[in-house]
Amino acid sequence: MGKKRKERRRNKPAAENHIKTTRRTRKLKISSGAFIAPSFVGVMTFFILPFLVVIYYSLVDNPISANFVFLDNFKSILGNASFKTAVRNTFTFAAVAVPLAVVLSLLLAIVLETKLPFRSQFRTFFLSPMMVPVASIVLIWQVLFHYNGAINEVLIKLGGSRIDWMKSDYGLIVVVILFLWKNLGYNMILFMAALASIPQDILEVARLESATPLQTFFYIKIRYLSSSLLFVTIMSLINSFKIFREVYLLTGDYPYDSIYTLQHFMNNKFRSLDYQTLSAAAILMSLVMIVIIGILFIAENYFGKDVEG
The missing domain is CATH 1.20.5 (Single alpha-helices involved in coiled-coils or other helix-helix interfaces)
Incomplete structure (x- = not known):
């Protein structure tokens, strides 16, 4: 006990x-x-x-009767001529604007990383578009690219002829310039922060080993920038779909064919209360975005694994 x-x-x-x-x-x-x-x-x-x-x-014919039609809405939208045009224009714009936004912002970050005079003023200049409201941006672009705008006046004085920028194939170029003007500054700051975080001792070893600036960039800096490249690419891709606001304010519901994007198509379907077609288009766009972002993650994991490991 x-x-x-x-x-x-x-x-x-x-x-x-x-x-x-x-x-x-x-x-x-x-x-x-x-x-x-x-x-x-x-x-x-x-x-x-x-x-x-x-x-x-x-998956239904309409929200009121709600008859199950399975994939009929997807088959219908894949045969829609307006949808095909919108998809082609959206991917063309993204394929042009996103790589340009990534490459140019990276080049600007590398240039501003050096000891240039007025470096802070350059940074402020490239970041200023982020502080400008959308309505002001549209007003600036109307002043510049209207048929009677400033750009055409310059062309006439140089001996050229007027161009209807927003109602011709040049409209895509105007929208790409607008996209770059808005997004280069933000991407540049992200790359500058990533470049500043690269260990200086590794760069010093590369200089001692007589590595050229190109070798240092491609074999060292790009490796450490892989995660930032992924983030900037994804954000640029997402922002490329947000350009609809400015284009809509510039051109309305039905712009010229070259700048008629998926967002225009969806907006018009929403206005006509065609929810089933709108939903099918949204799901297809989501699936494509998931695939693209998945590929980007796989690429980042491949190129950045030796740095993270």
Whole structure:
């Protein structure tokens, strides 16, 4: 009996500590859940549930009768001439504007990394478009690229003829310039921060080994910039779809064919309450975006694995 009492006294503190630890863990889980709950509810309400509704709309003939048609909406939209034009223009714009935004902003970051005079003023100049409201941007572009605008006046004085920029194939060039003007500064700052984080001792070793600037850039800097390149490319891709606001304000619902994008197509379907076609187009665009971003992640993992490892 005496031995059993001694064992109980010896085990009692351990059991009490275990109970206290369990209670503390439970309280921590409850408090963590309470902090996460508002964000979880927000994501479910404004992202997950609406996307599920979009999937439902894409599988019915219309939201009122709600007759299940499975993939008929997708077959119909893939045969739609306006949809094909919008897809071709959207991918053409993204294929031109996104690489230019990434490459030019990286070049600007490398140039401004050197000890140039008025370096801070250059940074301010390239960041200033981020502070300009969309309405002001549209006004500037109308002044520049209107049929009677400043660019055409310059062309006439140089012996050329007027160009209807927004109602011709030149419209795509105007939109690409607008996109670059808006996004180069932000991308440049991201690349400058990434370049500043590269270990200086590695660059010093490369200089001691007589590596050329090009060798240093491609074999060292690009490796350390891989994650920033991925982020900037994804953000530029997303921003290329947001250019619809400016184009819509410049040209309205039905712009010239070369700048009629997926966002115009979706906006027009929304105005005509064609939710099933709109939903099918949104899902197809989402799937394509997922594939593109997945490829970018695989490429970043391949090129940046030796640095991260």
